[in-house]
Amino acid sequence: MNEAIKIDVWSDIACPWCYIGKRKFEAGSGLFQGAGDDRAVEVEYHSFELNPETPVEFEGSETEYLAQHKGIDPEQATQMLDRVTAIAEQVGLHYDFPSVKHTNTVLGHRLIHYAKAHGKQLEMKERLLKAHFVEGGHVGHIDDLADYAVEVGLDRDDVVRSLLSDEYLDAVREDESLAQEFGIGGVPFFVIDGKYGVSGAQEAATFAQVLEQVWNERASETSAESAEVGA
Amino acid sequence: MTALKPLGDPNAVVCEGDVCVLPTADDTSVETPSDEPT
Numbered sequence: 001m002n003e004a005i006k007i008d009v010w011s012d013i014a015c016p017w018c019y020i021g022k023r024k025f026e027a028g029s030g031l032f033q034g035a036g037d038d039r040a041v042e043v044e045y046h047s048f049e050l051n052p053e054t055p056v057e058f059e060g061s062e063t064e065y066l067a068q069h070k071g072i073d074p075e076q077a078t079q080m081l082d083r084v085t086a087i088a089e090q091v092g093l094h095y096d097f098p099s100v101k102h103t104n105t106v107l108g109h110r111l112i113h114y115a116k117a118h119g120k121q122l123e124m125k126e127r128l129l130k131a132h133f134v135e136g137g138h139v140g141h142i143d144d145l146a147d148y149a150v151e152v153g154l155d156r157d158d159v160v161r162s163l164l165s166d167e168y169l170d171a172v173r174e175d176e177s178l179a180q181e182f183g184i185g186g187v188p189f190f191v192i193d194g195k196y197g198v199s200g201a202q203e204a205a206t207f208a209q210v211l212e213q214v215w216n217e218r219a220s221e222t223s224a225e226s227a228e229v230g231a
Numbered sequence: 232m233t234a235l236k237p238l239g240d241p242n243a244v245v246c247e248g249d250v251c252v253l254p255t256a257d258d259t260s261v262e263t264p265s266d267e268p269t
Contacts, residue, residue, distance in 0.1 A: 186245030197235030200243025
């Protein structure tokens with residue numbers, strides 16, 4: 001039995017390429033695992049806040065935010081978001097930017113850490129991304145976050161207790177320092193087996209190819225080690 | 232800094248800073264032909 005390839009993913013919730021990249025990674029990982037020989041992956045998500053200064057209650061639409069921060073006119077911002085929406089559609093995600101509630105994501109990241117401690121990290125990450133980009137949900141309010149947590153099987157009261165405290169804030173900060181240590185400036189970012197870095201929403205075929213390459217390099221290293229032991 | 236060996240397409244799209252790097256209509260760097268049905 002071979003050991004699973006470990007993939008540590010840094011991403012934010014308010015990050016359109018992170019959700020698209022997640023889908024592409026899942027497709028690529030599926031292709032890789034389908035090639036057999038016990039090929040397996042273990043995925044862990046890590047926090048990355050693209051803009052920690054974003055207020056919880058942001059007044060305005062995603063288009064307005066984008067136009068303001070990039071210094072472009074709203075029409076150009078709308079065109080950009082339309083283009084991202086079309087790319088998301090290609091991977092089966094129905095982005096609805098007009099309903100996106102722009103907000104601070106630190107509470108969402110703390111909830112994902114809470115979920116990890118309760119064996120539900122992947123489900124929680126997916127639920128928050130869907131709420132933010134597809135459903136027009138608010139991922140900065142404790143009540144809304146608690147509702148999403150219940151949907152993935154977590155205890156509402158305990159989630160509210162946790163979010164009202166500073167629980168898991170240190171875990172968020174630790175992820176962010178690790179990102180700095182790795183030199184990660186943009187997300188999504190995939191660290192494979194702690195040695196290889198893959199930046200951005202790569203194509204599914206590229207993810208599959210990268211995983212296969214890592215798998216083969218591991219096999220070569222194992223063979224070389226066995227040969228040394230046998231010599 | 233922990234050095235990571237880079238793999239994959241170096242031009243893949245990312246979000247960085249306070250807004251994402253979003254493609255404009257004439258930006259072809261995010262075309263995804265491999266996702267289209269053959």
